[in-house]
Amino acid sequence: MRTIILLLLTSGILAVSCEKILPALPADEDVLDGPVEGLTAEQQRRFLDGDIAFANEFSPQTGLGPIFVNTSCISCHAGDGKGHPFTTLTRYGQADSTGNTYLLAGGPQLQHRAIPGHSPELLPAGAPFSKFLPPANTGLGFLAALTDAQLLANADPNDANGDGISGVPNYINPPGFFVPQSFHQSLNGRYIGRFGRKAGAIDLLQQTVGAYKQDIGVTSEFDPNDPINYAVSSQPLDNIPDPEVSTADVRNVVFYLRTLKAPVQRNTSDADVAEGKQLFVNIGCAKCHIPEWTTPASDIAALGNKTFYPYTDLLLHDMGPGLDDGYTEGKALSSEWRTTPLWGLGLSKNSQGGEYFLMHDGRAKTIREAILLHGGEGQGSRDQFNGMSETEKLKLEKFLESL
Amino acid sequence: MCLKKIVSCAAVLFTLTDISAQKDSSIFRRESPDTVFMNKDAVYNRPFIRAGKMPLAIGGYVEANTIYSATDGVSEGFSFQMRRFTLFCSSTITKKIKFLSELEFEDGTKEINLEFAALDVEFHPLLNFRGGVIMNPIGAFNQNHDGPRWDFVDRPLSATTIIPSTWSNPGFGFHGRYYGGAWTFAYEAYLTNGFDESIIENTEGRTWLPATKVNRERFEENHSGKPLLTGKMAVRQRKVGELGLSYMGGVYNRRMEDGLMIDSTDRRVDIFAADMNLNLWKGANLLAEGTFAMIDVPAGYSSQFGKKQYGFFADITQRIMQKPVLGWEKATLLAACRLEYVDYNLGTFTETGGNIGDEIWAVTPSLAFRPAGQTVLRMNYKYASARDLLGNPPAKTGTILFGIASYF
Numbered sequence: 170m171r172t173i174i175l176l177l178l179t180s181g182i183l184a185v186s187c188e189k190i191l192p193a194l195p196a197d198e199d200v201l202d203g204p205v206e207g208l209t210a211e212q213q214r215r216f217l218d219g220d221i222a223f224a225n226e227f228s229p230q231t232g233l234g235p236i237f238v239n240t241s242c243i244s245c246h247a248g249d250g251k252g253h254p255f256t257t258l259t260r261y262g263q264a265d266s267t268g269n270t271y272l273l274a275g276g277p278q279l280q281h282r283a284i285p286g287h288s289p290e291l292l293p294a295g296a297p298f299s300k301f302l303p304p305a306n307t308g309l310g311f312l313a314a315l316t317d318a319q320l321l322a323n324a325d326p327n328d329a330n331g332d333g334i335s336g337v338p339n340y341i342n343p344p345g346f347f348v349p350q351s352f353h354q355s356l357n358g359r360y361i362g363r364f365g366r367k368a369g370a371i372d373l374l375q376q377t378v379g380a381y382k383q384d385i386g387v388t389s390e391f392d393p394n395d396p397i398n399y400a401v402s403s404q405p406l407d408n409i410p411d412p413e414v415s416t417a418d419v420r421n422v423v424f425y426l427r428t429l430k431a432p433v434q435r436n437t438s439d440a441d442v443a444e445g446k447q448l449f450v451n452i453g454c455a456k457c458h459i460p461e462w463t464t465p466a467s468d469i470a471a472l473g474n475k476t477f478y479p480y481t482d483l484l485l486h487d488m489g490p491g492l493d494d495g496y497t498e499g500k501a502l503s504s505e506w507r508t509t510p511l512w513g514l515g516l517s518k519n520s521q522g523g524e525y526f527l528m529h530d531g532r533a534k535t536i537r538e539a540i541l542l543h544g545g546e547g548q549g550s551r552d553q554f555n556g557m558s559e560t561e562k563l564k565l566e567k568f569l570e571s572l
Numbered sequence: 573m574c575l576k577k578i579v580s581c582a583a584v585l586f587t588l589t590d591i592s593a594q595k596d597s598s599i600f601r602r603e604s605p606d607t608v609f610m611n612k613d614a615v616y617n618r619p620f621i622r623a624g625k626m627p628l629a630i631g632g633y634v635e636a637n638t639i640y641s642a643t644d645g646v647s648e649g650f651s652f653q654m655r656r657f658t659l660f661c662s663s664t665i666t667k668k669i670k671f672l673s674e675l676e677f678e679d680g681t682k683e684i685n686l687e688f689a690a691l692d693v694e695f696h697p698l699l700n701f702r703g704g705v706i707m708n709p710i711g712a713f714n715q716n717h718d719g720p721r722w723d724f725v726d727r728p729l730s731a732t733t734i735i736p737s738t739w740s741n742p743g744f745g746f747h748g749r750y751y752g753g754a755w756t757f758a759y760e761a762y763l764t765n766g767f768d769e770s771i772i773e774n775t776e777g778r779t780w781l782p783a784t785k786v787n788r789e790r791f792e793e794n795h796s797g798k799p800l801l802t803g804k805m806a807v808r809q810r811k812v813g814e815l816g817l818s819y820m821g822g823v824y825n826r827r828m829e830d831g832l833m834i835d836s837t838d839r840r841v842d843i844f845a846a847d848m849n850l851n852l853w854k855g856a857n858l859l860a861e862g863t864f865a866m867i868d869v870p871a872g873y874s875s876q877f878g879k880k881q882y883g884f885f886a887d888i889t890q891r892i893m894q895k896p897v898l899g900w901e902k903a904t905l906l907a908a909c910r911l912e913y914v915d916y917n918l919g920t921f922t923e924t925g926g927n928i929g930d931e932i933w934a935v936t937p938s939l940a941f942r943p944a945g946q947t948v949l950r951m952n953y954k955y956a957s958a959r960d961l962l963g964n965p966p967a968k969t970g971t972i973l974f975g976i977a978s979y980f
Binding site: 190191192193194195225226227228229230231237239240241244247248253254255257282283284285286287288289519520521522523524 | 640641642643644645646647769772773774775776777825834835870872873874875876921923924926929953955960961962963964965968969970972
């Protein structure tokens with residue numbers, strides 16, 4: 170009898186303590202993934218569907234390739250964070266604002282991997298190119314919710330205020346499936362791009378459809394043509410019926426990207442972080458990396474009328490010859506880059522294999538190195554950073570790490 | 573003729589039905605396994621029930637469990653699982669010709685696998701011919717996988733995801749054994765059907781040898797057209813235990829089809845394994861298996877697909893108590909711990925020179941109660957730490973498992 174009681178007691182204790190001995194949920198501020206607060210149950214279900222589609226691994230039998238860069242969305246954005254040099258994208262074919270001259274030679278992106286039995290694409294000799302590290306996904310819905318008017322309010326193409334910083338929108342020819350929203354403003358049939366290193370994508374649908382095709386070699390209703398290795402044939406050599414991803418999956422991924430939470434700043438009560446932020450503003454970083462924005466009303470209530478802190482203006486800035494790779498997109502000059510949102514910067518290592526790979530191609534291994542690579546319109550701030558004491562530099566870096 | 577068949581079938585059915593009802597009668601005998609056996613003998617070394625002098629013996633095992641698991645604080649809740657229901661059927665056709673089959677139902681009827689169905693013809697203890705569906709003798713677990721033999725609910729990672737246990741294929745080969753005092757030496761060598769391209773073309777997004785198991789065609793046609801060689805040598809010392817070395821390798825891609833060359837080269841998969849089953853001290857045992865796999869991945873494919881994989885598991889079991897409990901005469905309580913590791917992509921990134929991740933560490937303490945030797949109730953807590961391809965901070969998973977498994 171004693172044995173039976175002991176067994177029952179032990180089982181009971183173990184059953185009750187299940188949740189106590191299992192790995193705990195990380196703090197919200199320590200991870201980039203997760204939904205925005207305030208989604209309805211229906212929206213959370215759709216977020217989950219998008220999350221599953223985002224993590225879906227494609228194989229040659231389910232549409233991967235035949236030429237590709239990576240096998241899933243999540244491969245490039247582990248934990249919804251920045252990419253790693255292994256997942257770097259090579260864009261090529263456009264040197265100026267007149268357009269990409271290599272579209273019929275495989276541009277605008279190199280697919281340097283191929284499924285068995287197929288040949289990877291090679292970069293055409295002499296083609297202008299640049300390597301783009303996949304950016305983080307977090308908070309994209311907030312950026313997507315801003316109006317063009319809000320973005321244009323910070324544009325200063327002719328540097329009218331004389332602060333050495335211009336800020337221009339990149340006007341992009343929209344794809345056929347683009348449906349302008351009330352907040353979009355057209356200029357000669359073009360719209361302001363806000364996503365991607367060169368702000369080459371107007372909205373998240375364009376970004377998602379492009380990534381399915383150019384990164385994974387997966388066709389969709391929106392772009393039913395596989396990428397082609399023109400060195401082998403002018404036709405796609407894929408036996409999988411198109412589209413290879415359903416429209417529902419594409420739209421669910423877009424919804425997922427829209428409803429990912431904004432990164433949460435850490436160590437906000439730390440005095441050094443507060444001082445670092447002030448230094449950041451004082452030396453002019455915040456002129457491009459604008460800290461605070463507020464969304465207008467949105468079709469997703471959880472995104473509407475919210476103040477958030479992305480540290481970007483989503484505009485293009487000339488970053489000087491050091492960062493001019495000779496390649497561009499849309500109307501941008503090759504030396505112009507969209508201001509990268511700094512939110513989530515301190516957690517980048519957690520999606521980059523434990524070390525930093527910063528700037529558009531991951532060439533900077535530390536935050537300081539990234540600051541020092543700023544030229545052109547960023548030169549003034551860089552020089553002021555160089556003039557700071559070591560203690561001040563450390564405080565500024567600590568602030569950036571807290572984002 | 574037809575009537576005869578019906579009568580015979582009815583008689584067999586009646587006999588089989590009757591076995592369970594009268595298992596303790598003098599007509600039906602329960603045949604216990606040998607007390608000393610090697611891994612290679614695991615398929616025959618199971619409890620069977622034989623009716624009188626009938627040449628047919630049947631048996632099987634069942635495995636069920638509960639599971640509650642959470643990864644980084646997120647749980648899918650509590651589930652019951654019916655992992656396996658397996659039926660064995662063996663027949664001694666003559667003294668030197670035997671047949672054995674093993675039919676397994678996994679997760680209810682989600683998977684139904686014929687894991688073994690082979691004839692053994694003995695010419696000499698050192699020379700036995702085996703043909704049919706065989707379990708490739710790679711490592712120890714693949715052949716010795718019956719749930720009731722283990723004190724853990726989960727099967728070892730390296731033995732199921734690098735060696736895709738239970739891995740069986742149609743083929744022929746030879747096995748034999750030599751006794752010399754306290755020592756026993758055994759060998760096995762078979763040619764079988766083998767792997768296919770799914771090991772690198774799958775939705776796991778990594779080199780994944782178990783993907784081949786989905787291909788049912790392999791029981792009819794060898795995808796590569798070239799046989800898979802599996803060989804094992806093992807030595808056992810009565811007091812110390814057993815040590816085995818094994819190899820399995822062959823071409824996995826199809827190079828020619830309809831007389832046309834559709835791939836430029838033969839691409840191979842080669843797996844090496846070492847296993848040991850050692851008696852440590854009184855009531856203590858160490859069972860371990862290490863595996864190293866090399867896979868020829870096409871150069872233009874992503875290095876996300878590993879060219880080398882490595883893994884091991886080590887189970888230490890200590891008997892804590894053996895005495896009559898609640899009417900069970902020889903009830904045994906065991907404490908055990910499994911340490912295991914798998915690296916699905918051994919290598920470095922060409923882009924950075926940094927290590928490629930895609931690895932899992934796991935430790936599983938276990939408490940197992942055996943009311944009888946053929947039945948086990950086991951409580952496990954498995955803690956696993958899994959790094960993704962890039963080597964980012966690991967996802968931590970805790971799993972609480974309670975299960976029962978028994979031969980019948």
